[in-house]
Amino acid sequence: MPTTTEYPTIKLFNTMARAVEVFTPIKRGQVGIYSCGPTVYHDVHIGNMRAFIFADILRRTFDYADYKVTQVMNITDVGHLTDDANDGEDKMIVAMRREGMDAWDIAKKYTDTFLKHCRLLNIHRPDYMPHATDHIPEQITMIKHLEEKGYTYKTSDGIYFDTSKLKDYGHLARLDIEGLKAGERVDMGEKRNITDFALWKFSPTDSKRDMEWASPWGVGFPGWHIECSAMAGRYLGDHFDIHTGGIDLIPVHHSNEIAQSECANDCRFVNYWMHTAFLNLKGGLKMSKSSGDFLTLDSIIARDIDPLAFRYLCLMCHYRMGMDFDWEGLKAAATGYRRLVDRVQTLARDVDIALVTLGGYAQEYIAKIDADLFDDLNTSKVLAHIWTLLDDSKLTSAEKSALVARYDAVLQLELLTHEKQEIVVPTEVQELIKAREEARKARDFNQADELRNKIVHLGYNLKDTNGKTEVIKL
Template sequence: MEKLHVFNTLSRKKEEFIPLKEGFVGMYVCGPTVYGDAHLGHAKSYVSFDVIVRYFRYLGYKVRYVQNITDVGHLTDDADSGEDKLQKQSRLERKDPMEIAEHYTYTYFRDMDALHVLRPDISPRATGHIPEQIAMIEELIKKGHAYEVNGNVYFDVNSDSDYGKLSGRKLDEAESGTRVNTAGDKRNAADFALWKRADESHLMQWPSPWGPGYPGWHIECSAMSNKYLGKTFDIHGGGLENQFPHHECEIAQSECVHDTEFVKYWLHNNMVTLNGQKMGKSLGNAISLQQFFTGDHPLLTRSWKPQVIRFFLLQSHYRSTTDFSETALEAAETGLKNLMSILESIAQAGTPTAAAPFNLEGFKKTLESRMNDDFNTAMALAVLFENLKPLRAGILKGDIPENIAEVQSFVFRFVDEVLGLSVSGQAANADNDAAEKLDHALKLIIELRANARSSKDWSTADLIRDTLAQAGIRIEDGPNGSTYKLD
């Protein structure tokens, strides 16, 4: 595709992306509820939107990327009877809810950093925007879209004729057969809470015009997106499971307050599954990112590097489910290693020979057309392999294209800036000083082994190679001497 197209959940079609303001993209993505460690499902979502943001920037857009931190308001159970998740966790850990929020906000960013997920430009906390949420609720009441009962405030879904436009749900359909049976003091079972009354035992509470309480889940995103992105903005993203009710409710609140379209393009990423079942915290089958990084989980036989997780996720489309298995991770790991090895060869290409130029324009165009097609990273990776493999083969033969410098700079820019895969990952992570010392030592060992080889002392040569291999250092013999690689 020549121009960027995105799949818009509102229309259920791919649409050309046209920004509200030329050159700028305002984007809001639902962030985590910080009461536990982030797992592979979070990684899929945030890696997906990370690539989307990166690609917009690559295209030259100035992006304002807002991703909230939900540190209050999610209930463990039904919207009326459940306990606040943070409050529950704080009871379990015997900590203040804010300690819980702070801790898991920290681990969230720690894990996302490891995955090379760029930090959002703004990470607003729900608890930091209580006045904004209250103001919005007051406006909804004033306009007749909300009502107060006993210190609770509910949104009146019947007051909004558009309600259901995102999820394709009609109000009367939802009434029979659902498990929503707690009408409580609501006028309509489908009405949702904007503000909840808190009793004295509730740890997180704020004063409000309706008495002490705390905000409902959906209102934070409406209030904060409005504050930082305006009444209408370009893109709202999140996990597919938030389409209803969360995003539907956001639309209702925002559009009823502002009387204008809330979001132009709704993007939803699909789930990570484990044995065909959705991976989720509350389902108890989630493997946290830390557990992947350390290998400390009954379903894991070993640890997995963040980079491998990222590459694994990039190999499938963000709107497809990603089925997790260690076999699949292993395949991704080898694939990534091979890609990196190809890139290394390209990086080390010497001065150009008389070889014909590499078709950089065509390569770039193909790559961009795949990304323009709703951010098809799986395709982009295929294009990378398809084009770079022959290039490497040529380089190894000594055919170095005259435009190698441009090729190198483009390839590295794309892989690093757009895909977020760091080419010199290992080298960059290593301690430079120690690496230098190791390099000296290995050069000596390789020289001694070369002497052994020239006197056909194969047993010594093999002993050196095998022992180093066990330590994760691979010796490879080539026509111009031996080299080593760190696993």
């Protein structure tokens, strides 16, 4: 990396400090990012996809700023997948019963769906996407280190981390440990402290699990939290720059990752913790339908809504703000997104962006847009600038196209290249359209109107211009 390179100042909200801070990399011009990935015993819902879109904007912002980015995202295909309180049934076992498949096939099925959804949302594939099941030795080694240092204890069902050995356990979440103890009602089993968690779980003695491994403590499988600590260390080192996830991961999962990694490695784990707020469903919508299916990107596609309209909707809301979601809001975003694409593409029709030279006035736009992007990734302001510049008569069409292209490298909304979605018209509607054409030719306009009403009733409409009929999806 040439020492003369100037890197822009990037400010990020660090959950650890509860403040926006200037980002200082560990190594000049480089950034290591670990993003907690999906659990693959079920579809990933759109709230989780919001967090992955944010992680993508973060990595692309650093790409745009000319950093050398190393991003790691784990695939959680094993782990003590109960709820955070470490009780309840392992969710992978619930999935196996639900679908009549073994654990490996379940994990493959949902990993494939997740990757498909990432592609449709233009989420850059992280540089490493390790599976927890491919890194069991690293997890065992880390637990051994913790054991040697006296941070663990054994119960009848596994090896646990003793959180009382750390004086600042839960600092990231500002956990009130005394308050937790006072409010404690759930059965702690053999756990010594309410916040203690499993590092290794023993397999049941009376049955064989699909996923289990030998270990110094007996046959079993890792706890959920240890995998992220082990894989982050494996690919980014003991100390790295940025860790991302949803805000729901702060109190337990990320608190536990910090405890394990810092105790095992004797150094600070992460410099900047970044978290995406929730996506809140409005109007009686539920994340999980009564059939047990989650509201996913497939639910959006099934309604004929462009997946990138969902990305656009996410980018219009700051990642640290709760985002309200309902179908009306998404449809409005889809209309806005389509209008933006149409505006940009009309403008860019005959422009070769590679040949555009930006004048001083266009450079002022770059300064303004960069400032907002680098101010804790304010994508909604970046989009607002794009709308403004499209209307600015002091810019040439070529400059406008070049500016849009520059920021679409980060936004990834395909503003210059997105193709209009082909409407798939059902046969029933096609036949009605044909019949209507014939009625019109025979000048039977009452019949033609009646047929048109039937078409509208089925969710389509027709636009007659210059002797041609265009089908529109309502």
